[in-house]
Amino acid sequence: MRSIWKGAISFGLVTIPVKLYSATEQKDVAFHQVHREDGGRIRYKRVCTIDGEEVPYSDIAKGYELATGEMVVLTDEDFEDLPLSTSRRIDVLQFTPVEQIDPIYFAKSYYLEPDAQGAKSYVLLRNALETSGQVAVVKVALRQRESLATLRVRDGVFVLETMLWPDEIRTPDFEFLEEDIEVRPQELKMAESLITTMEADFDPSEYRDSYREALQSVIEAKVAGKEVVTPPVEEEAGPAVDLMAALRASVEAAKREREGAAPAKRPKKAASDKSKEKEEEKPAAKRKARKSA
Structure with missing residues (x-):
């Protein structure tokens, strides 16, 4: 660095x-504006909108536009005493x-x-x-x-x-904040259940910029002269009509995903099963003696 x-x-x-x-x-893929036919870079000139002449950088000053459309020109001397x-x-x-x-x-x-x-x-x-x-x-x-x-x-x-x-910092002045929107206790409880089901420690390494990776693959394919294949786009689900049903389905899906990612746990054995195992581990002679007695 x-x-x-x-x-x-x-x-x-x-x-x-x-x-x-x-x-x-930023890890964004950088692009230039080019001429489509030959790939030549597009250049811009600093041109005055009044006389149409190209202006050298040394003659450019800062301007503040008033509400009337008039321009106040500021020079380097104006900034010295700030x-x-x-x-x-x-x-x-x-x-x-x-x-x-x-x-x-x-x-x-x-x-x-x-x-x-x-x-x-x-x-x-x-x-x-x-x-x-x-x-x-x-x-x-x-x-x-x-x-x-x-x-x-x-x-x-x-x-x-x-x-x-x-x-x-802008004030979020949105109309819905003034509306009296009622949320049922069952819906709130189900939403809280969904949050609890999806709780996890944050590990940023688990996430990646899939768009940037796909864009890089397209560029590499162009360089190699390969045919660019567009992956199928999955249709996004529309807004849920039944909020409660959507929340319940989300909780169940999150549970299935969590159970699929976690290693399978062995079920705990009941006390009766453990006693049976101990009984089977004893020598046969002792079991017979106990039976005859």
Whole structure:
């Protein structure tokens, strides 16, 4: 991995120099827009919509469009006096239980690696944070944008997770929330039973991106000059008419799937069966003697 930012964690009077790495990467198959006939790449030019002339990158500025359609042009000088921190610090603001932070706020995850001279203070803060069971709420400026973020520990490494601001979270204003929808107790009980039946420990390695794998196979077949065969598409079931029946069928299907995946268990033997086995294990002479007596 290559670091994309260098700075320091500011924790009280303690400064911990760190390097920032992107913790995730997209595995999507990348495409280019090309000419269908010869495969040539399609290029775009920066053209002014007013005079139709191509504009060099050095003459391009940022513009903010007003509601009236007028454009406010901003230059580099307009951004110089803005209160964006350039100190390259990750300022610890407070510590809080992680369950108090709704996951909807999280935007992007980064790893933090300590510089050689900051390794001890890094490990000290890491161990203290793990012991507390909390996360650090911090403020950081990345890519010309100031963000709130959290600092937590994963596999012995600090993970910086940038967060959205509260006014960036949309309100779910949906009509059905205002409706009085009645759910019968039997339906609720059956839905809870389905959840219980499908409970399992989460193992991300059990899941894969089947669409990306199929797309990669299509590309490889094109390269090899093979005929591309489209797999049959299964028809999806429509919405359930009888909710209770659908829930009951889902529970039974989940149970069958769980029983098929789990190794078969030997049935427990009853106490009478165990006594019979012990009786059969005794020598024949003793059984005869007991019978004659």
